[in-house]
Amino acid sequence: MSGFLSMPHLPPVENTWAAPAISTAVAIVLVVVVTVVVRSARDSTRTPDGFLLADRKVPAAQNTLAHLGAFIMYSTVIIMVGHIALNGFDAILMVTAFTIGSVIGVLIYAGPMRNVGGHTIGDLFVLRARERPARIASAVITLTTYTMFMVSMLAAVGQVAIRMFDTGSEPNMLLGGLVVVVVGLVVIAWVYMGGMLGVTRMLALKTVLMAAFVLVLTVVVLAKYKMDILGLLDDAQANAKPDARGFELLEPGRQFGEGSTPLSDQDPWVHASKLFCIAVGGMGMPWVFMRFYVATNARAARQSAGWASVIAVGFYQCLAILGLGAVAILGANNFGMRSEHRDITLPKLADELGGPWMSGIFGGLALISVAAVFAGLLINGVTSFTKDINAARGRRPEPAAELREIRRNVLVIGLLSIVVGGAMVPLFTHIFIPTVVDLGAATVLPAILYTLYWRRFNTRGLKWTVYGGMAVTVFMIVFSNGVSGDPTTAMFPDLNFKIFDIEPGLLSTPIAFLLGYIGTVTSDERNDAGFAELQVRALTGVTVPSRTSPVATGGADGQDRESQTPSAV
Amino acid sequence: MGTIDQTADGDRYVSLHNSPEFRALRRQSHTFTAWAGVVFYGWWFLVILLAAFAPGFYRQGLVGPINVGLLFVFVSFNLVVVVSSAYMRFARTRLDPLGDRVRANLEGDLR
Numbered sequence: 001m002s003g004f005l006s007m008p009h010l011p012p013v014e015n016t017w018a019a020p021a022i023s024t025a026v027a028i029v030l031v032v033v034v035t036v037v038v039r040s041a042r043d044s045t046r047t048p049d050g051f052l053l054a055d056r057k058v059p060a061a062q063n064t065l066a067h068l069g070a071f072i073m074y075s076t077v078i079i080m081v082g083h084i085a086l087n088g089f090d091a092i093l094m095v096t097a098f099t100i101g102s103v104i105g106v107l108i109y110a111g112p113m114r115n116v117g118g119h120t121i122g123d124l125f126v127l128r129a130r131e132r133p134a135r136i137a138s139a140v141i142t143l144t145t146y147t148m149f150m151v152s153m154l155a156a157v158g159q160v161a162i163r164m165f166d167t168g169s170e171p172n173m174l175l176g177g178l179v180v181v182v183v184g185l186v187v188i189a190w191v192y193m194g195g196m197l198g199v200t201r202m203l204a205l206k207t208v209l210m211a212a213f214v215l216v217l218t219v220v221v222l223a224k225y226k227m228d229i230l231g232l233l234d235d236a237q238a239n240a241k242p243d244a245r246g247f248e249l250l251e252p253g254r255q256f257g258e259g260s261t262p263l264s265d266q267d268p269w270v271h272a273s274k275l276f277c278i279a280v281g282g283m284g285m286p287w288v289f290m291r292f293y294v295a296t297n298a299r300a301a302r303q304s305a306g307w308a309s310v311i312a313v314g315f316y317q318c319l320a321i322l323g324l325g326a327v328a329i330l331g332a333n334n335f336g337m338r339s340e341h342r343d344i345t346l347p348k349l350a351d352e353l354g355g356p357w358m359s360g361i362f363g364g365l366a367l368i369s370v371a372a373v374f375a376g377l378l379i380n381g382v383t384s385f386t387k388d389i390n391a392a393r394g395r396r397p398e399p400a401a402e403l404r405e406i407r408r409n410v411l412v413i414g415l416l417s418i419v420v421g422g423a424m425v426p427l428f429t430h431i432f433i434p435t436v437v438d439l440g441a442a443t444v445l446p447a448i449l450y451t452l453y454w455r456r457f458n459t460r461g462l463k464w465t466v467y468g469g470m471a472v473t474v475f476m477i478v479f480s481n482g483v484s485g486d487p488t489t490a491m492f493p494d495l496n497f498k499i500f501d502i503e504p505g506l507l508s509t510p511i512a513f514l515l516g517y518i519g520t521v522t523s524d525e526r527n528d529a530g531f532a533e534l535q536v537r538a539l540t541g542v543t544v545p546s547r548t549s550p551v552a553t554g555g556a557d558g559q560d561r562e563s564q565t566p567s568a569v
Numbered sequence: 570m571g572t573i574d575q576t577a578d579g580d581r582y583v584s585l586h587n588s589p590e591f592r593a594l595r596r597q598s599h600t601f602t603a604w605a606g607v608v609f610y611g612w613w614f615l616v617i618l619l620a621a622f623a624p625g626f627y628r629q630g631l632v633g634p635i636n637v638g639l640l641f642v643f644v645s646f647n648l649v650v651v652v653s654s655a656y657m658r659f660a661r662t663r664l665d666p667l668g669d670r671v672r673a674n675l676e677g678d679l680r
Contacts, residue, residue: 089627089638093620096642099649100613106653107602111660233634252624252638268621275617279610299665306657313646453599532586539594540668542675544581 012169013341017351020165022360023367030209030368031186037201038194045195048402052119052383053294054197060300060307062204066376067291067308068315069203071098072210073373074156074343075433077319078366081349082342084323085335086241088249090256090271091323095316097275101282102309104445106302109283112452112538113292114301119387121289121448126391127534128451128527129459135392137466141443142286142384144470146377147420148432149287153374154421157183160370163343164363173426180422183367187375188414191382192407196294199375206372209365211315218318220353221325232321235328241337249327262486264501274434277441277505284440284448287380298541322349329353340488378417382409430489431482435473438505442469442512450516452538455531457520464519469512476504581675590674594667601659609652616641 045051058066076098083091116124122138129137158176165179166172190198225232233250240249247253254260256268264270295301326335326349335345351359386406390397397405446465450457476499477483483491485498536542585591619626620638627638 089642090620092639092642093616096616096645097613099646100609103609103649103652106656107605230633230635237634248628250634250639251628251636252620256621256624272617272621276614279613299661302660303657306653309653310650313649317646529580529583532580533582535595536582536585536591536671539598539664540591540671542585542672544585544675 011338011340013336013344014169015163015167015344017344017347017359018164018167018363019351019356019360020167020363022356023164023363026361026364027367030364034190034202034205034368034372035193037205038190038198041194041197041201044197045193046403048386048399048406050197051195051403051406052379052387053290054195054200056117056294057296058197058200058294060295060303062200063291063295063300063304064307064311065204065207066200067288067304068211068311069207069369069372070285070288070291070376071312072207072315072369073153074159074366074370075152077210077214077369078343078346081319081323081326082336082345083339084320085326085345086337086339086342087254088236088240088324089252090254092320093252093275094278095319097278098282099309099313099316100279102305102312104280105283105288105305106309108452109289109448110292110301110305111298113289114295114298115539115541116534116537117293117543119290119293120384121286121444122384122388122391124448124451124534125462127530127537128457129462132392132394133459133463135388137447137462139384139388139392140470141439141447141466142388143381145286145436145439146381146384147417148436149285150374150377150381150417151421151424152432152436153370153377154180154184154418155425156370157367157374158425159343160363160366163347164359164366177422179367180425181418183371184374184414184418184422187371187378188410188418191375191378191414192410196290196379199372199379200294202372203376206365206369210369211311213362213365214315214318214322217350217353217358218321218325221321221329221349224325224329224353229321232325232328236324239327239330239332241332249324261481261501262488263496264481266501269506270501270503273503273506277434277437277503277509280445280509281437281439281441281505284444285436286384286444287377290376290380290383322346325349378410378414381413381417382406385409385413427491431477431480431491434482434503435477438473438477438503438508439470441505442473442508445509446512446516450520451534454520455528456526457516457531458523458525458527460523460525461516461520465512465516468515468519469508472508472511473504476500476508480504585671585675588671588674590667590670594664594671597667598664601656605652605656609648612648613645616645 041054044054047055049055080091080095083094113121113124116127118124120138120142122135125134125138128134158180161176161179162171162173166175190202194201221232222229237249243254245253245257245259247257255271258267260267261270291304292301295304323345326345330345330348330352335348336342347359347362350362386402386409443466446469447462450461450465479497479499481490481498481501483498485496487493490498619641627636627641629637631637631640
C-alpha cells in the first residue's frame, strides 16, 4: 500500500521540452477566449432544456467538431503517439480500433437516439422496461462511467501540468494537484455559465485548435522528409527501440508476442482483446450520446457522427505519422523509451520541430483540451443525475425549480468530483479508461441493441444485461493485472491475485448478451406495443400525440416528450 | 417480422408499425445495418486475428518498408470512411424519403 502518493508509476525523466512560461501564457489566453465563447451561450441556459440540450439547436458542423472533441484527450492523443513510437504496428492497430468503433455510432446509435429524443439512454429504456428500473439502469451506467472517466480526466490535467508546466525531472505533485483544483473550478464555472451550448462551443473550438496543431506538426514532419513517407518509415524502423524478442517496429509482435504482458501466458489474447473492446465499446459512452440528443434532428445527428468518424480517420492517421516520425526524427533513445514515458514523445517532437514556442503552445492547448472533455463529462453527469433520478423517483419539478436544481447539481457534482476525484487520482487512474470502454461494450451495447431490435426484450432482460455485464466486468477488473500482479503498473504492485490479463470486455460482452437473453425469456413480461412505439419512433422520429394507453410504455409520457406533435423534429 | 400481439391492437404506433411503408423502411434500414455491420466488423476481427495468430502473413514485405500488415491497416482506415459515408448517403437518399411517407400517413390520419 505504501508509495501511492509518491507515484511509483512515474520514474524520473529529464525534462528538456517544457516551456512553462509560454504554456502558462497560452493557457491563460485560451481560458479568456473560452470564457468569452462560453459567455456568448449564456442566453441559452434560461430553461432546463436550454441548459441541458441547447434546445436541440446545435448546428451540424459544430456538433461534428464537438463530437470529435470528446475523443481528443490525453490518452488518445499524447499517449498514443508515444505508444506508436514504442510499439509501432501493434499500437497503430489500436488507433485504427478507435476509428472502427466510431462506425457503431454512425450505423446504430446516432439516428435512433435522436429520433427517440429525451435526455439520456433512460429515455430509450423506458419504452421497453418499467420506468423506475429503466431510469435507475441509465443513471447507474452514466454515473459509474462518469466517475471513472472524471478521475481519469483530472489525472490527465495533473499529468499535463507535470509534463508541460514544470521542468523538474521528478513529478511535481504539488503543482499537479494545484492545477487540477484550479482547472476543475474553472470548468465548473464554464458549465454553470454556458450550459450545453457553452460546452459544445468549447469542445468545437478545442477540436479546431488541436486538429490544426496536429496537422501543422504532421506537415512539418512530412516536409522534413520531402513527403517521402517510405524514407520516414525506413528511418523509424532503423531508430526503433530494439525489442528483446526481435520484433520489428513496423511488424506485429511488440504487443502481441509472447512476453508482452509481464508474468502472463495470455498473449496474444491480451492485445487482441483490447482491440476488440475499443472497436466494440468505444462509442458506448453516455457523454458521447448527448451529442446525438442536441442535434437538430436525426439526420443532423447521423451526419455529425458520420463526419466525425471520417475526420477522425484523418486525425488518427496523422497521429500514426507523428508517432513513427518521432522515432525517425528524434533518433534512437531520444523519445519516451518505456511505457511510463509514452507521454513525453509528442511534447519532445513538438520541441524538436518548433522549439519552445511549439511545445509551449502545445502545453496550453493540451490543458484546455483535457479541461473541455471534463466539462463535457460534467454536464452529462448532471443531466443523468437530474433527469434519471427525478424520473426514477416519480418527481416532475416545474421548469424553474428544475433549472435551479440543475445549476445546484453542476456545483455539487463538480465540487464533489474535484474532492473525490482529486483524492483518487494517485490511486486508480490507469485502469479506469479501459474499464469504461469495457462497460461500453458489456452494458451499453447489448442493452441498446436489444432495445432497438428485439421485440421480446423486457425489464428483467434490461436489468440482467446492465447489472450482469457490469458485475462480470468489475469482477474481472479486480482480478486483472491493473490491480495486482504487475510490478510496474498495478495498483497493488506487491500483491499478486490476478487471474485475467485480457481485457474483460472480450468475455463480459458475450456474457452480458447471454444474461440479457436469459433474463428476458425467463420473465413473462411482454410489451409488443412498446416495441412498436420504440421502432416507429426510432426509425422515423414521429411522435403520436396523446397516447391512449399510457400504461403500456411504463409511463414514459410527460416531461421528456418535448414535442407532442407528429413532426420531424 | 411476425405480427403484433392482438391485445395491443388499435394502438396508433402498432398500426403504423404494421403499415407497408414502415415495414419497407425497417427492412431497408435493418438490411443495410446488418450487412454493413457484419462485413465491416468481420473484416476488423479478421485483421486482429491475423495480427495475433498469423503475424508471418503481415510481415511479408511489399514495397520498401511497407508490409502486408500496414496495407491492411490502411485498408481498415479507408473502410471506415467508405462505410460511414455510404451509410450517410443511403440514409439520406433511401431511408429519409420512406420515413417522410410514414410521417405523411400519420398526419393524413390525424386530419
